[in-house]
Amino acid sequence: MFSDLGIINFWTYLLGVTLIILAPGPETMFVIKTSIKSGVRKGFAAILSIVVSDILLVLMAWAGLAAVISSTPFLFNTIKYAGAAYLFYLGIETLYSLIKPKVKNEIEETEIKDHGGIIGQGMLVTLLNPKTLLFHISFFSQFINISAPHIWMAFIILTAIMLAITLIYLSFLVFCGAYLISRLKGNRILSILGNMFIGFFFIGFAAKLLYSSY
Numbered sequence: 001m002f003s004d005l006g007i008i009n010f011w012t013y014l015l016g017v018t019l020i021i022l023a024p025g026p027e028t029m030f031v032i033k034t035s036i037k038s039g040v041r042k043g044f045a046a047i048l049s050i051v052v053s054d055i056l057l058v059l060m061a062w063a064g065l066a067a068v069i070s071s072t073p074f075l076f077n078t079i080k081y082a083g084a085a086y087l088f089y090l091g092i093e094t095l096y097s098l099i100k101p102k103v104k105n106e107i108e109e110t111e112i113k114d115h116g117g118i119i120g121q122g123m124l125v126t127l128l129n130p131k132t133l134l135f136h137i138s139f140f141s142q143f144i145n146i147s148a149p150h151i152w153m154a155f156i157i158l159t160a161i162m163l164a165i166t167l168i169y170l171s172f173l174v175f176c177g178a179y180l181i182s183r184l185k186g187n188r189i190l191s192i193l194g195n196m197f198i199g200f201f202f203i204g205f206a207a208k209l210l211y212s213s214y
Contacts, residue, residue, distance in 0.1 A: 005157060006148030013143040017162050020135070021169055026087055026205050030125050031170050033094065033198050034118055035177030042118055043174035049122025050170065051163055056127070058159045061136040062152075069133055076130050083128030084210040090125070091202030098195055129209065 002010040027050050035043030060069075069075045126132055144154045180194070 002157075003145070006145045006151050006154035007157060008143050008145050010143070013158065014161065016139070017158075018165055020139070021162070021165050024201075026125050026129060026202065027122070028170070028173065029198060029201050029205075030090070030122055031173050032177050033090075034122075035174040036180055036194065036198075038118075040174055040178045043177055044171070045118040046122045047167065047170045047174065049119040050126055051166065052119070053123045053126035053132075054163060054166065055159070057132060057136045058140075058155065060133070061140060062155055069130070079128055079130045079133070080209060080212070083125075083130065084206040086124055086128055087202045087206035087209065090121075091199045091204075091206065094195055094199035094202065098192055098199075131209070131212070 007013070031043060031046045031050070034046040069079065140155070140158060143158060144151060148154060
């Protein structure tokens with residue numbers, strides 16, 4: 001059935017893409033951070049940013065732009081350094097929020113900015129990770145028969161499956177984050193520890209990205 005659509009080893013792809021999505025990464029932590037900090041609605045805005053970014057990356061892979069970037073060290077490294085810098089910024093921002101005095105007006109202003117900028121932030125987290133580009137080139141290509149008459153159908157089906165798994169998993173994380181915030185509101189110590197974990201995770205992933213080989 002799937003071979004007729006230009007898809008090779010469908011069940012292997014399904015298992016592989018599920019494991020990749022379940023593996024902790026900056027996109028996952030961004031969704032958790034947003035839902036804990038701002039609630040369910042903004043958590044789903046974070047999910048939307050990642051889904052839109054994945055669609056853009058698939059289109060780039062289809063158009064050949066991702067291959068050009070991955071084969072050009074200057075472009076690849078520029079994206080890598082920019083992505084590492086942005087993740088480091090998110091980590092520092094999260095840690096700084098633990099010691100910054102919380103004035104009511106500042107909190108309201110921050111919430112407004114977060115509401116308008118969550119999608120942009122999430123897209124930066126995803127698009128500035130060159131490893132995500134490589135995933136869409138190397139992983140997808142293993143399961144597509146390039147000699148099939150309608151290769152675009154294979155891209156659409158594989159992308160739809162990836163996005164469906166992403167939506168289910170990240171939606172689960174959003175509701176988990178909303179539950180956590182309801183439990184942590186009265187426990188400042190656990191709230192601090194949770195934010196410290198998220199902050200250091202972003203910083204650690206930034207370092208990993210920065211020092212990863214081309």
